[in-house]
Amino acid sequence: MREALSGPERLAVAVLSEPASSGGATLLGVALTRAEPRGPVFYLPVGHRYLCCPDQLPLSTVVPGLGDLLAARPLIGHDLKSTVKALHPLVLALCHDTMLASYLLNPGRRNHSLAELAAEHLGLQIPVADGPGSDPEQRPVADAAARLARELDVVLSLERLFDDRLAQAGLTKLFAQVEMPLIPVLDGMERAGILVDPEVLAALGQELATELAALEGKIHLLCGETFNVNSPAQLSRILFEKLKCPVIRRTKTGYSTDSDVLLSLEHDHKVEVARHVNEYRHLAKLKGTYVDALPRLISPTTGRLHTTFNQVVTATGRLSSVDPNLQNIPVRTPVGMRIRRAFHAPPGHLLLSADYSQIELRILAHLADSGFLKAAFARDDDIHRRTAARMFGMAEDQVTPDVRSRAKAINFGILYGMSAYGLSREVGISQDEARVFMDQYFAQFPEVRTYIDQQLKRARENGFVTTLTGRRRYLPQIQSTNGNERSFAERTAVNTPVQGSAADLIKIAMLAVHRRLADGRFRARMLLQIHDELVFEVPEEEAGPLSDLVKIEMERAMTLAVNIRVDLKAGRSWADLK
DNA sequence: GGTAAGACGTA
DNA sequence: CGTACGTCTTACCT
Numbered sequence: 001m002r003e004a005l006s007g008p009e010r011l012a013v014a015v016l017s018e019p020a021s022s023g024g025a026t027l028l029g030v031a032l033t034r035a036e037p038r039g040p041v042f043y044l045p046v047g048h049r050y051l052c053c054p055d056q057l058p059l060s061t062v063v064p065g066l067g068d069l070l071a072a073r074p075l076i077g078h079d080l081k082s083t084v085k086a087l088h089p090l091v092l093a094l095c096h097d098t099m100l101a102s103y104l105l106n107p108g109r110r111n112h113s114l115a116e117l118a119a120e121h122l123g124l125q126i127p128v129a130d131g132p133g134s135d136p137e138q139r140p141v142a143d144a145a146a147r148l149a150r151e152l153d154v155v156l157s158l159e160r161l162f163d164d165r166l167a168q169a170g171l172t173k174l175f176a177q178v179e180m181p182l183i184p185v186l187d188g189m190e191r192a193g194i195l196v197d198p199e200v201l202a203a204l205g206q207e208l209a210t211e212l213a214a215l216e217g218k219i220h221l222l223c224g225e226t227f228n229v230n231s232p233a234q235l236s237r238i239l240f241e242k243l244k245c246p247v248i249r250r251t252k253t254g255y256s257t258d259s260d261v262l263l264s265l266e267h268d269h270k271v272e273v274a275r276h277v278n279e280y281r282h283l284a285k286l287k288g289t290y291v292d293a294l295p296r297l298i299s300p301t302t303g304r305l306h307t308t309f310n311q312v313v314t315a316t317g318r319l320s321s322v323d324p325n326l327q328n329i330p331v332r333t334p335v336g337m338r339i340r341r342a343f344h345a346p347p348g349h350l351l352l353s354a355d356y357s358q359i360e361l362r363i364l365a366h367l368a369d370s371g372f373l374k375a376a377f378a379r380d381d382d383i384h385r386r387t388a389a390r391m392f393g394m395a396e397d398q399v400t401p402d403v404r405s406r407a408k409a410i411n412f413g414i415l416y417g418m419s420a421y422g423l424s425r426e427v428g429i430s431q432d433e434a435r436v437f438m439d440q441y442f443a444q445f446p447e448v449r450t451y452i453d454q455q456l457k458r459a460r461e462n463g464f465v466t467t468l469t470g471r472r473r474y475l476p477q478i479q480s481t482n483g484n485e486r487s488f489a490e491r492t493a494v495n496t497p498v499q500g501s502a503a504d505l506i507k508i509a510m511l512a513v514h515r516r517l518a519d520g521r522f523r524a525r526m527l528l529q530i531h532d533e534l535v536f537e538v539p540e541e542e543a544g545p546l547s548d549l550v551k552i553e554m555e556r557a558m559t560l561a562v563n564i565r566v567d568l569k570a571g572r573s574w575a576d577l578k
Numbered sequence: 579g580g581t582a583a584g585a586c587g588t589a
Numbered sequence: 590c591g592t593a594c595g596t597c598t599t600a601c602c603t
Binding site: 108228230231232233234284285288289293310314315316319320321322323324325327328360412413414415416417419420421422423425426484487488491492494495496498499503531 | 590591
Binding site: 282327469499533 | 583585586587588
């Protein structure tokens with residue numbers, strides 16, 4: 001499980017209570033407290049872990065019934081592995097929701113959890129924190145734990161139930177060979193952390209503060225009064241009531257002031273202040289979310305930034321990243337790139353980024369078995385340009401940037417299960433035109449049409465769709481008589497196999513790369529995963545060999561009907577990768 | 579202190 | 590009324 005642990009450690013049983021609004025779920029874990037930078041680790045069943053920072057633990061209480069039980073059994077003190085193993089059945093029985101197990105079995109139905117299974121099995125009422133007259137969280141949880149302790153044998157049968165469910169769903173292999181082994185890989189990445197230069201950010205912060213103040217002044221001047229530009233409500237009042245700007249779109253509570261609306265006001269209605277507000281929002285967002293926030297999260301002991309990768313929250317099988325989220329570091333704008341510049345390699349090292357090229361479209365080509373797409377990728381063509389040429393029956397060199405970008409919008413739209421309505425909105429054409437547009441696409445790419453129809457059929461017949469590894473997403477709403485709900489489920493049925501298979505692919509690649517790095521010949525470390533990209537920190541002299549290794553392992557992680565291409569870049573900082 | 583809504587950063 | 594996330598701010602709740 002975990003070989004090398006440093007610093008003071010203490011084992012405790014903890015109960016984590018989720019807010020009542022989420023159903024009063026309870027969650028029991030084994031906490032291993034340890035030194036910075038990661039804080040306690042919660043090990044959930046068979047090594048599922050919950051990583052939390054100490055100060056963010058909403059509640060941590062030793063459960064009396066469980067504590068007694070533990071004391072009665074020689075669990076604590078030897079090694080972590082045996083301890084966790086011994087605790088496993090108890091933990092399993094009380095775990096609720098957001099667990100990998102329940103997730104693998106039933107990612108689309110958050111309410112259906114192992115806690116409910118346990119309750120059903122034991123005839124036990126799983127405590128609900130906001131139940132009528134119940135003492136907040138602890139007592140019923142403790143009661144439940146004590147009862148479970150007395151019924152260990154029943155609990156053990158739950159384990160078998162879990163295994164059976166996994167096997168029934170064909171998920172044993174995914175669980176045992178991908179998700180479980182990935183845990184120590186993610187843990188290594190979190191512990192490694194990434195270097196961020198607080199001085200670069202501090203300087204940028206100063207600059208942004210000045211610029212924001214100037215923008216705010218301009219906005220107030222143009223609006224004839226001072227107000228809080230950060231408040232959509234106040235801005236809305238100024239723009240649409242005081243200045244009588246035309247209302248472009250409504251939100252459920254008022255008038256929308258999002259960046260598209262402001263862009264329209266600027267260009268179509270000559271509202272000069274709109275541009276300033278957009279600029280203000282952009283800078284304020286980057287300053288608040290990254291420039292100011294990131295330095296505060298740098299670990300005092302490692303001097304680095306350590307994220308937490310969540311393995312069990314997404315519906316598609318992707319990872320997510322929190323505290324901080326290092327999967328959404330800006331990249332599109334000049335200020336964004338200046339933030340990336342603060343992410344850097346230590347002296348004598350480089351950051352190496354390896355990203356899958358057009359991975360979702362390649363997976364679509366594979367899943368739909370599209371001859372045209374496969375051939376285009378085999379030739380390493382500009383896929384959007386090829387799509388445009390094919391759709392509109394023109395030569396490739398006739399494709400203008402505008403036409404190409406429309407084809408690109410369609411390609412993405414297909415991946416997201418887009419409707420004619422959605423396309424019309426995205427490309428700025430009428431719904432009828434969009435319909436013609438899409439018909440043209442499907443006429444040229446009939447296998448894609450077939451693929452979409454097939455996924456919808458599967459979703460309706462099975463109640464779920466699957467990724468290449470068999471990972472499931474349940475879509476009960478596919479049967480809904482509510483058109484919006486049903487449409488959403490239909491788009492999901494199209495998108496999840498693509499997005500989820502890409503997630504499967506990179507997870508398998510991470511395992512392969514990790515194994516190669518673990519053999520001791522490299523000092524390089526994997527630091528980040530950003531959905532289709534892996535970021536490494538590598539001693540300069542290893543950059544060449546590591547690049548070769550990473551490219552090979554990522555490209556051969558799965559064998560598809562299309563070739564897979566990985567692009568590599570390296571540099572001193574995340575902003576100057578070449 | 580907690581939450582909803584709006585907005586916006588990434589793939 | 591194209592997917593998947595996490596975080597910020599305001600505004601309002603208890």
